Amino acid sequence: MAAAGYGRAMTDQHPALVLRGLAKRFDQKVAVNGVDLDVPAGSFYGLLGPNGAGKTTTLSMAVGLLRPDFGRAWVLGQDVWGDPVRAKALLGVMPDGVRLFDRLSGAELLAYHGLLRGMDPAVVDRRAAELLDVLALTDAGRTLVVDYSAGMKKKIGLACALLHGPRLLVLDEPFEAVDPVSAALIRDILHRYVVGGGTVVFSSHVMEVVERLCSHVAILADGVIKRVGTLDQVRGDRSLEQVFVEVVGGRTATGEELAWLSN
Numbered sequence: 001m002a003a004a005g006y007g008r009a010m011t012d013q014h015p016a017l018v019l020r021g022l023a024k025r026f027d028q029k030v031a032v033n034g035v036d037l038d039v040p041a042g043s044f045y046g047l048l049g050p051n052g053a054g055k056t057t058t059l060s061m062a063v064g065l066l067r068p069d070f071g072r073a074w075v076l077g078q079d080v081w082g083d084p085v086r087a088k089a090l091l092g093v094m095p096d097g098v099r100l101f102d103r104l105s106g107a108e109l110l111a112y113h114g115l116l117r118g119m120d121p122a123v124v125d126r127r128a129a130e131l132l133d134v135l136a137l138t139d140a141g142r143t144l145v146v147d148y149s150a151g152m153k154k155k156i157g158l159a160c161a162l163l164h165g166p167r168l169l170v171l172d173e174p175f176e177a178v179d180p181v182s183a184a185l186i187r188d189i190l191h192r193y194v195v196g197g198g199t200v201v202f203s204s205h206v207m208e209v210v211e212r213l214c215s216h217v218a219i220l221a222d223g224v225i226k227r228v229g230t231l232d233q234v235r236g237d238r239s240l241e242q243v244f245v246e247v248v249g250g251r252t253a254t255g256e257e258l259a260w261l262s263n
């Protein structure tokens with residue numbers, strides 16, 4: 001495993017992910033406004049927030065894909081922006097949207113990721129075959145990724161993130177556009193990964209998934225963390241959805257709006 005080269009004992013003393021004062025502005029829009037987060041090693045961490053809350057921007061800065069205007073990030077003690085090679089060796093990332101080289105087949109994409117990370121080709125082949133099998137993509141192994149369904153793209157993205165055996169997985173909306181059978185499969189794989197000592201951080205709007213999987217939750221709205229803690233601390237004696245709606249400030253359309261739809 002690539003991460004082992006940096007000494008598991010050293011990195012084990014650190015939280016899996018630490019964010020301090022992360023901030024990002026796009027023109028006039030402040031997308032993220034000073035996010036601090038401590039993700040304990042071994043946790044299953046859900047980052048919740050409504051559309052446009054700043055989840056993707058936060059996670060992109062946390063993993064070294066988007067340079068913050070302010071703030072810093074550490075993965076198992078390694079400075080993401082100060083020492084990106086070390087930090088990224090410990091990290092598996094599934095970004096939002098399709099940022100895959102989609103003119104490759106699934107098997108080729110995995111080989112490309114593995115070789116780019118300097119892995120032994122025989123290990124890449126073995127792990128790629130295993131991942132395609134576990135994710136029920138073996139038959140699609142020769143199909144070009146551009147021809148995959150949205151759910152299949154999520155699964156091959158997850159396979160790429162797992163290939164080098166990272167210690168921390170950061171996944172942007174891993175369950176979006178995924179059918180229930182595939183979602184259950186992804187849940188099982190992630191659960192096994194955490195039981196085996198890994199840490200998962202993922203963003204989602206789906207309360208049920210977060211409630212079922214996560215040990216810890218942060219609710220982000222308007223670029224700011226509004227609630228953070230263990231799942232039980234955040235939801236108290238209510239459902240996570242109730243807390244989310246209260247924090248985010250839900251609105252309803254029960255008045256005169258859209259009256260023309262009734263005609």
Ligand SMILES: Nc1ncnc2c1ncn2[C@@H]1O[C@H](COP(=O)(O)OP(=O)(O)OP(=O)(O)O)[C@@H](O)[C@H]1O
Binds near residue numbers: 058
């Ligand atoms: N590259 C960009 N250029 C301009 N504005 C951006 C850019 N990326 C994000 N934004 C804006 O920053 C804000 C936060 O966006 P972000 O994608 O981080 O939210 P999100 O919580 O991931 O949303 P969603 O759940 O809808 O994916 C939004 O208002 C968005 O329009």
